[in-house]
Amino acid sequence: MQLYDALIIGTGQAGPSLAAKLAAAGRKVAIVERNLFGGTCVNTGCIPTKTLVASAYAAHLARGIHYFKSGVQTRGSQNYDHTTTEQLHGMQLYLEKARQDLQDSLALDPKPMASYGVLMRTNMQLGDQAAVRTLLDAALKLDAHALSPRRAYMRSIQTRFGGSLQQMIDFVQSSGAAGLTPGQLAVLQQFVDDERKWLEARSGLPDEGAVASN
Numbered sequence: 001m002q003l004y005d006a007l008i009i010g011t012g013q014a015g016p017s018l019a020a021k022l023a024a025a026g027r028k029v030a031i032v033e034r035n036l037f038g039g040t041c042v043n044t045g046c047i048p049t050k051t052l053v054a055s056a057y058a059a060h061l062a063r064g065i066h067y068f069k070s071g072v073q074t075r076g077s078q079n080y081d082h083t084t085t086e087q088l089h090g091m092q093l094y095l096e097k098a099r100q101d102l103q104d105s106l107a108l109d110p111k112p113m114a115s116y117g118v119l120m121r122t123n124m125q126l127g128d129q130a131a132v133r134t135l136l137d138a139a140l141k142l143d144a145h146a147l148s149p150r151r152a153y154m155r156s157i158q159t160r161f162g163g164s165l166q167q168m169i170d171f172v173q174s175s176g177a178a179g180l181t182p183g184q185l186a187v188l189q190q191f192v193d194d195e196r197k198w199l200e201a202r203s204g205l206p207d208e209g210a211v212a213s214n
């Protein structure tokens, strides 16, 4: 019969390190495991679930982006009058799928800013401006300095989508007050500059007074 100084039951969090310490101190140690060496955390708990959740986030985000792009491509770039019902219906189908994947992805990452950005653009394409604003607020609560949702919001308040130049200018100002870096603000300011050019090209730029009073 073998004799031991210590018998450790289970190889979870404490067992292996206790066994190592006792062995290092010159004790003869037996360790007994009835199932998987390493216990719950390394085999079926913390580590596998964290890896799976991270992978699931990436998968949902990637598929959501794919559906979003497919929807935009299916619609095409012509204006509404030159877009067929089939194109619009096809876009709708893709965007609904994108919305589902991106919405699901939000629960799989502590700061899913890329998901927020594409989800906002998806809702914008679906004409749900209220959802865009709600998502922006939710994203900024998690990360007040996030750029991706702010960029998506800037797109959604362009004149062609029912917003205005003044709204865009105001949003850049409020982003500055929120502490965005000069580089981030330059990205947002570019939307304002492009919008001015777009309006000018259509001779629709209101004079400064009209913009300020909007």
Ligand SMILES: Cc1cc2nc3c(=O)[nH]c(=O)nc-3n(C[C@H](O)[C@H](O)[C@H](O)COP(=O)(O)OP(=O)(O)OC[C@H]3O[C@@H](n4cnc5c(N)ncnc54)[C@H](O)[C@@H]3O)c2cc1C
Pocket: 009, 010, 011, 012, 013, 014, 015, 032, 033, 034, 035, 036, 037, 038, 039, 040, 041, 042, 044, 045, 046, 047, 049
């Ligand atoms: C899905 C999931 C996710 C988790 N995520 C996290 C996390 O992110 N962060 C965190 O801190 N915690 C997390 N946990 C909890 C963490 O896994 C446990 O708190 C930790 O594993 C407990 O360690 P333990 O050593 O007490 O038990 P266990 O790891 O369960 O180890 C006990 C070991 O003893 C063995 N055993 C029991 N009885 C006998 C016996 N009579 N004879 C021989 N062997 C025996 C078992 O087979 C097992 O291997 C998670 C748990 C789960 C289920």
